[in-house]
Amino acid sequence: MVEFEYFVAGVLPYLTVTVFALGLFYKLIRWQTSPEHLPWELYPYPETFGEQIKELLKEVTTLHSLIKNNRRVWIQSLLLHWGLYILGLWIILNLIGLGVAYYVGLIGATLTLVGSITLFLVRISNTELRRISAFVEYFNLTFLMALSGSALYSNFFRIDLKTYLLSLIAFKPNVTMFTTEDILTLLLVQLFLIYLPLSRLVHFVGKYFTYHKVKWGEAE
Amino acid sequence: MMKVFDEYRALSDDTLKPDQPKAKRFIEAMRKFLDKKENWTFWLPYILTLELCVKCGTCGEACPVYTASGRKEIYHPVYRSEMLRRIWKRYFTLSGKIFRGLAGAKDVTEDDINALAEAVWRCTVCRRCAMVCPLAIDNGLITREIRKIFDAIGIAPDELKENGTRAQIQYGNATKTPTEAFKDTLEFIKEDIEDMKGVSVEIPVDKKGVDYLVINNAGDYIAFMETVMGIVEIMNYVNADWTLNTPDTGVNDVVNYGLFYSDAELVAVAKAQLETIRKLKPKVVVIGECGHAYDSFILYKKLYKEMYGEEMPFKLTHIVALIDRWIREGKLKVDKNKNPEPVTFHDSCKWGRCAGVYEEPRRVLKAVCKDFREMYPNREMNYCCGGGSGFAIMFKDEFLKFRMETYGRIKAEQIKATGASVVATMCANCKGQFREIIKYFNLPVRYAGVSELVANALVYK
Numbered sequence: 001m002v003e004f005e006y007f008v009a010g011v012l013p014y015l016t017v018t019v020f021a022l023g024l025f026y027k028l029i030r031w032q033t034s035p036e037h038l039p040w041e042l043y044p045y046p047e048t049f050g051e052q053i054k055e056l057l058k059e060v061t062t063l064h065s066l067i068k069n070n071r072r073v074w075i076q077s078l079l080l081h082w083g084l085y086i087l088g089l090w091i092i093l094n095l096i097g098l099g100v101a102y103y104v105g106l107i108g109a110t111l112t113l114v115g116s117i118t119l120f121l122v123r124i125s126n127t128e129l130r131r132i133s134a135f136v137e138y139f140n141l142t143f144l145m146a147l148s149g150s151a152l153y154s155n156f157f158r159i160d161l162k163t164y165l166l167s168l169i170a171f172k173p174n175v176t177m178f179t180t181e182d183i184l185t186l187l188l189v190q191l192f193l194i195y196l197p198l199s200r201l202v203h204f205v206g207k208y209f210t211y212h213k214v215k216w217g218e219a220e
Numbered sequence: 221m222m223k224v225f226d227e228y229r230a231l232s233d234d235t236l237k238p239d240q241p242k243a244k245r246f247i248e249a250m251r252k253f254l255d256k257k258e259n260w261t262f263w264l265p266y267i268l269t270l271e272l273c274v275k276c277g278t279c280g281e282a283c284p285v286y287t288a289s290g291r292k293e294i295y296h297p298v299y300r301s302e303m304l305r306r307i308w309k310r311y312f313t314l315s316g317k318i319f320r321g322l323a324g325a326k327d328v329t330e331d332d333i334n335a336l337a338e339a340v341w342r343c344t345v346c347r348r349c350a351m352v353c354p355l356a357i358d359n360g361l362i363t364r365e366i367r368k369i370f371d372a373i374g375i376a377p378d379e380l381k382e383n384g385t386r387a388q389i390q391y392g393n394a395t396k397t398p399t400e401a402f403k404d405t406l407e408f409i410k411e412d413i414e415d416m417k418g419v420s421v422e423i424p425v426d427k428k429g430v431d432y433l434v435i436n437n438a439g440d441y442i443a444f445m446e447t448v449m450g451i452v453e454i455m456n457y458v459n460a461d462w463t464l465n466t467p468d469t470g471v472n473d474v475v476n477y478g479l480f481y482s483d484a485e486l487v488a489v490a491k492a493q494l495e496t497i498r499k500l501k502p503k504v505v506v507i508g509e510c511g512h513a514y515d516s517f518i519l520y521k522k523l524y525k526e527m528y529g530e531e532m533p534f535k536l537t538h539i540v541a542l543i544d545r546w547i548r549e550g551k552l553k554v555d556k557n558k559n560p561e562p563v564t565f566h567d568s569c570k571w572g573r574c575a576g577v578y579e580e581p582r583r584v585l586k587a588v589c590k591d592f593r594e595m596y597p598n599r600e601m602n603y604c605c606g607g608g609s610g611f612a613i614m615f616k617d618e619f620l621k622f623r624m625e626t627y628g629r630i631k632a633e634q635i636k637a638t639g640a641s642v643v644a645t646m647c648a649n650c651k652g653q654f655r656e657i658i659k660y661f662n663l664p665v666r667y668a669g670v671s672e673l674v675a676n677a678l679v680y681k
Contacts (some may be wrong), residue, residue, distance in 0.1 A: 031268070035260035038519045040361070042351050043576030044600060059354070069352040070278035077276070128291060132275045132298040134324045198315065203272045203355050210272065210356035214265045 005180070008187045009164075010173035016190040023197030024205065031209045041217040052216060073129075076122055080115025083108050083148065094161040105157025112148035116141045140201060147188045154181035221617055224334040226294060228622040230341030230377055230614055238334045242373060246333050247311050249372040250304075253365060254312060261483045266365050269357040270308055273301065279349035279359050284603045285342055288626045295342060295626075297349045297359035303336045304366050337375055340366045344611055344627065345480070346569040346604030367481040376481050380610045384477040385485040389492050392467025393438035394475055399466040405441050406464070409449050419680060421456040427463035429501050434464055434539065435493075436508035437648040438473035439613075444651050447509050447669030451539055454671060457678055458551045463500070470496030474507055475648075476516040480609045490516065490523050497534060507538040509669050511570030511647035512608070514538050518575060540646050540670050544580040547587050547674075554677040556590045563589040563673065564640035566631070566654070567602040568647035581646055581670050588677035593638045605631045605645075607653025623653065624660045632661040646670045 046052045058064050063081065066074040086108030093101035120141040123129045151157065159177060167174035178186060196202060221229045224238050253259045259266065279297040280286045286295045293299055302324075309316030309325035316325030326332075343363045350358035370376060388394040397405070406423045413421050424430075434455065440448050455462045465472045471492045478486030497505055507514045517536055524532045546552040565585055571577040578599050586592045597603070606627025611619075631653075635643055643654055643665055654667035 031264060033256075034264040034267070035256055036522075037264050038261045038522055040262065040265055040358070041576075042347060042573050042600070043578075063354060065352060065354040066276070066278065070276060070281055070354075073276055128280060128296075129275075129277050131293050132277060132280070132296055132302070134275075134302075135322050136324050137275055139322075200272050200274055203274060206268055206272045207355055209264065210268050214268065214358070215350070215356040 005178065005183045006173075006175050008183050008190070009175040009178050012187070012190050013168055013173070016193050020193045020197060023194075024202070027197055027202055028205065031206070031213075037214075039217060040214055042215050045216040047216075052212065056211070072126065073119065073122055076115055076118040078115070079111045080119060080144065083110070083112030083115050086111060090157060091161065094157075094159075095165075097162065102157045106152065109148040109151045109157070112144055113152065116144040116148065120145065136199075140199065143188075143192060143195070147185070147192055150181075150185040150188050154179065154185045156182055156185045224331070225338035226342070228342075228619050229338065229617040230619055231337060231375065232378065232616060235375055235378060236334065236337055241330055242375075243328050243330050243333045245373045246369060247307065247328070249369045250307065251312070252372065253369055254308075259368075259483075262361060262365065265358055265361050269301070269359065269362050270305055272355055272357055273298065273305075273359075274355065276354060278352050278354060282348045282352040283343075284346070284348070284606075284630050285626045288630050294339070297343070300339050300343060301359045301362040303332065303339060304362060307332075336366060337370050340370070341377065341609075341611075341614075342622070342626075344569070344604050344606060344608030346608055347573050348569070348601070348604065351573055351600055364481070368483060371482040371485070377610065377614060379613050380477040380481055381485070384475075384610070385482075385489050388438075388471060388473050388475065388477075388489055392471050393473030394477070395438045395442055395473070397438060397441070397467070399468045402441070402466050402472065409445065409452055412445075413449055413453055417453065417675075417680075419453070419456070421452055423452055424463045425466050426469050426500070428499075429503075430461045430463045431503050432460055432462040432506050432542075433497065433500055433502035433504070433534075434462055434506045434508060435472065435474040435513075436464070437475050437510040437513060439475070439648055439652075440508060440510075443655075444509075444648060444669060446672040447648075447651075450669060450671030450673075450675035451508060453675040453678065454539075454543060454546075454552065458546050462506075463502070465496065465500060469499055472496075474510050474513040474517075476513060477610055479512050479516045479519075486516065486519070487523060490520050491527060494520065494524060494527065502534055504535045504537055506542060507536070509539060509646040509648060509651075509671060511568035511575075511649065514577070515570040515574045538577070538646075540577070540580050540584055543671065543674050544584050547584060552674070553679040554588045554674065555679045556586075556588055556677060558677040559589040559642075559673050560591070561642055562591040562593055562638070562640040563642040563644050563668075564593045564595045564635065564638040565598075566595060566605060566643055566645040566650055567598055568645060568650045569602070569604045569608055570649075571646060572602060573600050577646075581644070584670055584674060585644055588674050589642075589644075591640075593640050595634050595638050595640075603627070603630050603634060605650050605653040605657065607647075607649035607651075610649070612649040612652030620656060620660075624656065628653070628657045628660060632657050632663060635663060635665060641665050642673070643667045644670055644673055 046055045063078050090101055090105035090108050093104055123133050221233050256263050275298055283297050289295045306326040307328050309323055315323040340363045345360040345364050347360040350360055384394050387396050410421055410423055476489040478489050604627055606623045611623055651667055
């Protein structure tokens with residue numbers, strides 16, 4: 001068990017970072033180096049850089065297109081996405097060393113958990129959504145549920161991320177700071193990061209290409 | 221014809237050959253289109269759509285076929301894209317090869333391929349689904365990519381290939397009209413305008429170096445003559461330096477059905493059209509009332525550079541933009557009382573969502589019609605009429621019924637709600653579909669080209 005915990009907290013992170021970075025890099029390079037395709041914009045679209053940024057922020061923060069066109073999944077999706085944004089914020093606040101980070105982490109994980117559960121429920125209960133859903137849709141949501149649930153259960157947001165990351169950078173991983181419950185969360189976090197660039201969840205960066213390179217054409 | 225997908229058939233048995241194996245060839249052709257270089261034209265949007273869909277179902281809510289069919293599963297945009305995505309996962313991704321069904325992959329069967337070949341002809345690629353997608357991915361594009369794969373293994377509707385792009389390249393137009401017959405038609409148009417309006421008009425042909433080379437959909441000269449007559453009258457009214465062209469110069473048909481199903485055909489037709497234009501050396505090429513043609517010519521800007529290594533030496537515009545400008549400049553004097561009946565406007569998908577032409581036709585119609593009424597929803601959210609992708613000329617088996625009971629039913633309701641007695645549109649495919657919608661639903665309306673309404677409102681001293 002000790003060996004397993006050491007593997008998860010002391011060895012796997014190097015693999016995780018490598019796979020995550022290479023996977024994401026591969027996707028980005030693959031899309032970025034695509035040949036200039038024929039124009040395939042949809043009109044009207046925001047034409048200036050400023051207009052595009054404004055539209056992008058509106059979509060990212062409110063999931064505006066779902067409000068307009070598919071309200072049945074809007075609030076659930078919004079909870080899930082804001083949960084993930086706040087978890088990102090937790091990382092920053094934790095690294096800075098602010099005490100409030102702990103509560104930010106709790107809020108982020110709670111929203112992610114509620115969002116993924118409610119999205120799972122709407123997907124399985126709505127006939128139309130159920131018809132177009134396959135195993136992988138449920139798997140992704142279950143993964144997010146397990147991840148956020150485990151983090152809350154293990155009280156993961158109390159950990160000192162900065163100390164841990166510095167120990168990894170120094171190749172002297174501090175594995176003693178984790179409880180057995182933390183190890184499960186840490187494992188799930190890393191599996192998620194490995195899975196992310198290989199899955200459709202990579203839409204968080206792919207969306208830049210679908211909007212900026214296809215639907216909107218090039219900014220002025 | 222045997223059932224392969226639903227109760228309709230867009231492809232004949234001769235074309236589809238449902239009893240013959242084709243799955244292997246399909247997968248090989250598919251491999252080619254997954255290659256960046258081979259499929260440079262649309263690789264990025266294609267790959268992004270294959271990789272990123274999270275199946276939120278937003279596209280289904282926007283799809284006229286899915287909603288009008290009573291939400292039949294097989295007509296959901298995701299269902300159609302998944303038919304291809306399962307094959308892609310199974311044969312072209314590591315996760316699909318290892319995890320198979322768990323990763324959404326499936327071993328393909330001959331029945332799957334036959335069904336897919338038909339399924340892609342239940343979508344007009346109107347791209348309303350792409351307009352609303354939160355991830356901006358495009359199930360319409362997937363439909364077109366699948367058609368490309370099928371065309372590469374010799375399966376394409378004969379209306380669009382043998383009698384479409386191939387005929388256009390061979391005869392100069394998809395209607396196979398030779399020069400003499402074309403000139404006779406122009407003579408008839410000239411006499412008709414002179415008889416009906418009491419004005420004398422000239423219809424120049426094959427003139428080189430003119431200001432405006434007007435190229436119409438060749439089908440307009442047969443099916444929608446009033447539109448052509450309107451254009452002729454308008455060009456004469458402003459005393460423009462203009463010309464039409466005959467098949468003697470190459471291609472005198474502005475359509476490019478390749479846009480619907482094949483990049484190879486798109487480029488072949490484009491090349492023939494551009495060669496013709498290069499010979500005639502006009503300052504401006506004016507696209508007649510044909511939505512997909514204008515959309516194709518937008519693509520030609522890049523294709524021209526690929527073909528000739530330089531920018532297009534002519535400007536591109538369309539007839540309604542010219543009319544709009546000439547009305548605003550006072551060159552076209554119009555009296556809206558000459559069109560007193562209520563008129564509504566149908567935004568063609570190709571002119572609207574795909575090309576951004578929303579305001580010019582509205583300004584023109586408001587100037588020439590006494591009672592202009594909007595149809596709702598409109599502009600980028602307008603519903604496709606069901607004539608797009610060449611559906612307007614596809615009648616096999618019960619295919620007309622499919623067009624009417626899906627797209628057609630929604631459009632008929634939209635038209636009724638306006639209370640208009642004239643539906644104006646600037647697309648030949650839409651006009652073809654409206655002709656059938658009006659008959660099928662027994663609507664007390666007529667359809668008209670924008671140019672026709674403008675010509676009717678012209679004021680002669």
